[in-house]
Amino acid sequence: MYETSKVFLNIVSxxxxxxxxxxxxxxxxxYCFFITHKEIMSVIQVGPQSMLLICPACHASIKSRxxxxxxxxxxxxxxxxxxxxxxxxxxxxxxxxxxxxxxHYCPSCNAYLxxxxx
Numbered sequence: 001m002y003e004t005s006k007v008f009l010n011i012v013s014x015x016x017x018x019x020x021x022x023x024x025x026x027x028x029x030x031y032c033f034f035i036t037h038k039e040i041m042s043v044i045q046v047g048p049q050s051m052l053l054i055c056p057a058c059h060a061s062i063k064s065r066x067x068x069x070x071x072x073x074x075x076x077x078x079x080x081x082x083x084x085x086x087x088x089x090x091x092x093x094x095x096x097x098x099x100x101x102x103x104h105y106c107p108s109c110n111a112y113l114x115x116x117x118x
Contacts, residue, residue: 046115053113055113062108064106065107073118074093074100099118100118101117
């Protein structure tokens with residue numbers, strides 16, 4: 001009897017964590033300002049995936065290179081999964097791109113274009 005209630009609590013905690021993760025993934029679009037000679041040249045709105053745009057640094061028409069990076073929210077989600085005895089699922093926030101920020105770079109000149117924050 002004790003084991004079944006323990007398993008049930010573990011399943012309930014995993015479901016609650018999944019609901020928290022889904023709720024915390026409400027995304028915001030961030031903006032990147034390019035400053036040269038103390039003037040704002042342009043504002044680029046970036047999204048979660050690679051996009052076509054003109055690089056403000058080299059003025060080439062490019063498709064941005066996206067690198068995903070972990071954030072504090074990613075680490076907190078993994079810690080919560082660990083705390084609620086869902087330790088086999090701890091790697092999920094690190095493997096899923098939707099739990100990480102998307103950093104955009106120019107493939108030609110490697111200039112930073114912006115970050116899509118999750």
